[in-house]
Amino acid sequence: MLIIGIAGGTGCGKTTVVNKLIEQLPEGEVVVISQDSYYQDTSHLSYDDRVKINFDHPRSIDFDLLVNHLNQLKEGKSIEQPVYSFVKHNRTGDTVLTKPRKVVIVEGILILTNPEIRELFDIKIFVHADSDERLIRRLKRDITERGRDIDEVLNRYQTTLKPMHQQFIEPMKEYADIIIPNNKYNTVAVDIVKTIISDRL
Numbered sequence: 081m082l083i084i085g086i087a088g089g090t091g092c093g094k095t096t097v098v099n100k101l102i103e104q105l106p107e108g109e110v111v112v113i114s115q116d117s118y119y120q121d122t123s124h125l126s127y128d129d130r131v132k133i134n135f136d137h138p139r140s141i142d143f144d145l146l147v148n149h150l151n152q153l154k155e156g157k158s159i160e161q162p163v164y165s166f167v168k169h170n171r172t173g174d175t176v177l178t179k180p181r182k183v184v185i186v187e188g189i190l191i192l193t194n195p196e197i198r199e200l201f202d203i204k205i206f207v208h209a210d211s212d213e214r215l216i217r218r219l220k221r222d223i224t225e226r227g228r229d230i231d232e233v234l235n236r237y238q239t240t241l242k243p244m245h246q247q248f249i250e251p252m253k254e255y256a257d258i259i260i261p262n263n264k265y266n267t268v269a270v271d272i273v274k275t276i277i278s279d280r281l
Contacts, residue, residue, distance in 0.1 A: 081154055081180060082280050083200055084273075086187040087252055088207035089245045090136070091217030093262035094187045097207050097270060101185065104274045109281075111153075111181040115188020117162050118146045122170045130169035136244035138193045146186075147196050153180045154200075166226045182281055189245075192252035203276060206256035211242075213262075 084101075088094050102110050120142050122130045133140060149159040160175035191197055192204060215237060222228040253259060260269040 081182060081184060082202050082277060083150060083154070083184045083186065084203045084205065084277070085191050085197070085201035086185060086205045086207065087189060087192040087249070087256070088262070089209065089211075089214050089249050090189055090241060091214035091221065092207045092209035093217075093266075094189075094207050096262065097205070097260055097266065098185055098187050100267075100270045101273060101277075104270070105183060105277065109182040110185060111178055111183070112185045112187065113146075113149070113161060113178065115141060115146070115186065115191050116166075117164050117176075118142045118188075119164050119171070121162075127169070133169065134240050134244065135169075136189065136240050136248075138190050138248060141188075141190055141194075143194045143197060147194075147200070149178075150184070150186070150197070150200050153178070153184055156180050183277060189249055192255050193248050198255055202280065203273070204255055204257045205273065206253050206259045207262050208253070208259055209262040211245075 086094050086098060098112055102112070118141050119135065120140060122133065125133075145162075149161065152159050158177055158179045161178045163172045163174040163176060164170070165172050186197070186201070192206070198204065218237065218241070219230065219233050222233045223230060258269065258273060260266050260273075
């Protein structure tokens, strides 16, 4: 089994890179695990308190559960991946049965901040994008998909997203084996990753 970590700031285009990799790999050999599924369970808090949580800090992620699940997959066992709701700011209580595959892709903004998880990755990728581009993408996504208003998104960007990116996400580039620029020229980088995966498999 090959475990690949794909990190980068919010709205940098991680999902695009993940999808391009999936397209180029044999069907049924890849499973994707999203860091977002592993936000801490906040059922004990009211909705108003959940809204105040800094979701861009490593503390917001249940890394213990994620490490445990990755180790289970490595041992050939299936896992029950939590389902997270961005509208409710909490896990839904549902889970998704996830079976081990030849390639496991773990994607998320904070996945390289945790030393235990970094150790589990065979390939560490950082997707880089201009901060203005990332903000525009985040605005579009949060307003259309997550029911946020523009003031809420911009306020969160200034108070938590940007400082957390500078403190926790950008410095993680030093742990990356490959840095992919997220623009229309990233096909070369994706091809290189695909070649590495094929060689390892």
